[in-house]
Amino acid sequence: MIETWRRLSGLRVEDRRLLLEAVALLAVTRIGLRVMPLAAVRRLLVPSAGRWPGGPADGGPRTGLSADPIRRSAGGAGGRVERVSWAITAASRRLPGTTSCLAQALVAERMLRRRGHTPELRIGVRHGPMPQSERRSALRKAPLDAHAWVECDGVVVVGQRADLADYGVLSAGRRA
Amino acid sequence: MSGTIPDSAIVVAAGDLLTSEFDRELVILNLRDSVYYGLEDVGARIWNLLQKPVPVSAIRDLLVSEYDVDPARCDRDLQGLLAELVTRGLVQIRERG
Numbered sequence: 001m002i003e004t005w006r007r008l009s010g011l012r013v014e015d016r017r018l019l020l021e022a023v024a025l026l027a028v029t030r031i032g033l034r035v036m037p038l039a040a041v042r043r044l045l046v047p048s049a050g051r052w053p054g055g056p057a058d059g060g061p062r063t064g065l066s067a068d069p070i071r072r073s074a075g076g077a078g079g080r081v082e083r084v085s086w087a088i089t090a091a092s093r094r095l096p097g098t099t100s101c102l103a104q105a106l107v108a109e110r111m112l113r114r115r116g117h118t119p120e121l122r123i124g125v126r127h128g129p130m131p132q133s134e135r136r137s138a139l140r141k142a143p144l145d146a147h148a149w150v151e152c153d154g155v156v157v158v159g160q161r162a163d164l165a166d167y168g169v170l171s172a173g174r175r176a
Numbered sequence: 177m178s179g180t181i182p183d184s185a186i187v188v189a190a191g192d193l194l195t196s197e198f199d200r201e202l203v204i205l206n207l208r209d210s211v212y213y214g215l216e217d218v219g220a221r222i223w224n225l226l227q228k229p230v231p232v233s234a235i236r237d238l239l240v241s242e243y244d245v246d247p248a249r250c251d252r253d254l255q256g257l258l259a260e261l262v263t264r265g266l267v268q269i270r271e272r273g
Contacts, residue, residue, distance in 0.1 A: 039192050039207035052194055052207070123194060125203050125212065144203065144212055168198035170205050 018083055018111075022091035025107040026099055033103060042121075045110040052121075052172040084111045085157045101159045105148035108158040112150070119152040122159075124167025180255050183233040186270040187258060189226040193266065208265060218243065219257060229270050232258065 011019065025045070032041040042049060088108055092099035105121055112119040125146050147167050149159025156164065181187070194205040202220040204213045215223050218239065225235050236254050240247050261267035 033210075037208045038210045042207075123205065125196060125198055125205075127199060144214070146205075146212065168196045168203070170194035170196040170203065172194055 015083065015087070018087035019090055021111065022084075022087040022107060023094060025110060026088070026091050026095055026103055029103045029106050030095070030099060033100070038102070042106055042109075045106050046113055048113075049109075080115055081112065081117060081152050081155070081157055084108065084115070087111075088158050100148075102148040104158045105150045108150040112152055112157065117152050119150045119157065121148070121150055123148050123170045124164075125170065126163075126166045126168060181232055181258055181262070181269065182272060183231070183236075185232050185272050186229045187226060187232060187235075187262075187267055188229040188270055189223065190266055190268050195223075204266060206265060211264070213264065213266065222254070222257060226261075226267060 029041060029045065032044065036044075085108070088104050088111070092104055102123075105123075109119045109121045123146065125144050127144060145167075147159060147161070147164075149164065150157045190206075192207040194207065196203045197220075200216065202215045202223055204215065204223070205211075206213070221242075222235060222239070225238065232254070236247070236251055239245065239250050239254065243250070258267060262269060
């Protein structure tokens with residue numbers, strides 16, 4: 001406890017505020033996801049969001065993304081995005097148990113929108129590894145593996161992983 | 177909901193869904209209950225038809241013309257699929273007809 005407080009007080013004021021905001025939002029979102037549908041949680045966090053993002057037209061992996069870690073800049077938009085990314089990752093570490101990629105993505109979307117950015121929430125699926133017992137059967141499909149992440153200005157803000165390109169992005173359907 | 181869906185009923189895919197064509201499978205995420213579904217082949221074809229309101233009879237007629245299938249069997253299978261899609265909130269019945 002004392003160790004954490006010392007680290008917290010050593011942060012810059014703005015970073016501390018971001019971190020506390022991320023902790024609060026993540027805690028609420030984690031509970032929300034357990035008791036409410038995903039759509040309802042998102043409406044609470046981002047009331048103005050409206051439609052779900054369309055994602056790339058072909059539903060496939062995005063191109064032109066920077067795989068590099070977000071660079072810290074002196075100030076300005078890039079710096080803010082990186083600080084939000086840091087705050088959410090740091091907050092997830094501080095909360096007990098696991099904070100899902102979905103919770104992190106939903107909170108990232110809110111925090112970035114509130115700061116004037118246009119984040120894009122992505123939910124993707126891929127086939128997870130085939131369980132050993134099923135390998136001999138040609139008919140069974142490997143279970144679906146889902147992941148959620150947020151892109152902002154062409155950079156993955158939360159939810160980055162080495163095999164991100166393997167996930168097929170889900171997008172809102174066309175409705176008549 | 178029990179009983180068959182009338183031929184003249186208009187059905188359509190529900191809102192609050194995300195989809196992706198992935199590895200020859202159509203994946204649907206129902207945002208209202210956070211459950212994923214997969215449809216393949218004919219199921220995926222039917223799903224595409226459901227993107228606009230369409231009478232059940234029109235779906236059946238199209239399937240019978242596109243696939244080498246007995247109309248009565250097609251009807252039964254289609255009813256089964258539609259009933260499940262409706263139960264899971266993926267499809268709405270606009271008019272019972």
